[in-house]
Amino acid sequence: MTKLVEVSELVKRYSEQVAVDEASLEISEGEVVGLLGANGAGKTTLIRCLLGLLDFDSGRVSLLGESPNRNVLRRVGYVPQGLGLYSELTVEENLDFRREIFGSPRIEGVVDDRRVDELPHGLQRRAAFTAALAHRPQILILDEPTSGVGPWTRAELWDTIRAEVSNGAGALVTTHHLDEAEYCDRLVLMAAGRVVKSGSLSELISGETAVEVTTDRRDEAFAALTEAALLTVLSGSKLRVVSADEQQVTRILSAEGIAGHAAAVAASLDEVFIATSSR
């Protein structure tokens, strides 16, 4: 598979603060790479460096074998967090503007003639996709593309991404929404500027566990577990404890005389992410 994007050992500092710390990643033809991380982990900074929008201190960025330049950026489609549309123009005017810049063909079908800021959020997101993909880019860089949209619009947006990728493009997608990770072929987890884990979803969660607690005395069990500084949350009629083992949980419950059953269960990506970020 041809490598479309290669970032190696990228470092970006803002005065004393290191925003991206020796991060490396690759995107090949036909794959969706998910870039996951908390706010401030360095995802957006990394993206801005690889698009040439921000200078970096050291490391190397290659887009289709070249360092970021105007010519190669014509083959990139970018949806920034803030949509990247002119909100006081209509969708049609935005698309015309893009078409002139990229020299891309006119889009068939009915184009919305409402102003972008008059559209519901889901339609704004769709318009941003249409604008970013109209010139058939080989590389898609999507920064939280589905933020704030409903589950069905989200499924449609992912349909669009997967369709472009099955035609040979490659995509880098950031999301806070870890159940979108299943749409990605590979995942890269960032924390404090560093790439802390990468691999397929099944590789990342394999062998990782959380503890599920079944008890009739839920409220007391929650109080005892949080008193012991364990991160505990509701899960339907049960409780789930992140980053703990079942013996530890059983010990805490029995010390309080709370009857219940603690079982190790497969961790979700969210839980793996939290355990990794706090290590």
Add this chain to the structure above:
Amino acid sequence: MTWSVEKLRVEIEGRLALCDVDLRLESGTVTAVVGGDGAGKTTLCRVLTGLLRPTSGSLSLPATIGYQPAGSGSWGDLTVRENLRFVGDAHRFSNAHFSERLGEMMEATALGPAIDRLAMHLSGGMRQKLGVAMALLPRPELAVLDEPTTGVDPVSRIELWQLITRSVTSGTTIVLTTTYLDEAARAGTILALEAGSPLAYGTLTEIGRLLPGALWSTDTQPSEPHRWRRGGAWRVWSPDGHSPPHASRLEPDLNDVLTALSLATNREGMKS
């Protein structure tokens, strides 16, 4: 205690915003209302908090209700402490009572180091935590939280859920809206809305039983009408149970059930 909403119908300027919504809210439970843009989630929150009068239907709700409107609900030009103080004053808390609740909230939210920071200078996750803390401060019998975790990163999201769990285990009933299905699955009860009408309502197990026929997964694009993409593969729902070619059968999760019900309601396959 059990609170309830029956046969709720809301028309706004002649347009139907909600219809046939029923809810049973038992004390110490979380109900997640899930749906996309314009599904009616915010309208339902406004009815539950008394900000919007329903066109018809009956409501039986408690006297004290906490509310976090969508988009955080705090005042940007007040500090964290001032925002909470404002809520305390509105509920006529004594100084001693306020100090006690403030201390508990700071412990539960880890907002202590930012207590004198203006809300506008908080990160998105911290601002959402403040909004939830404001809704929960008076220990309401019912708290209505409108998209408390939208735009919040995974670390802050789990902390918000710990805060919600803490409040639920002290007897508060919570209704929250979300666009995330994994989060809806965490709540005990789920109401999925589409265009103002319930698509599904019940516990995770009950909703799982709503889908007749069988669900299949296949790597090649199928021709069946009820198909959608899930990850790199395709899902096919066959209401009569027949198997598409080269497919393996799956147990549907919440995402599958709601997508299939939504397709059945709209009678059209998702674009390929």
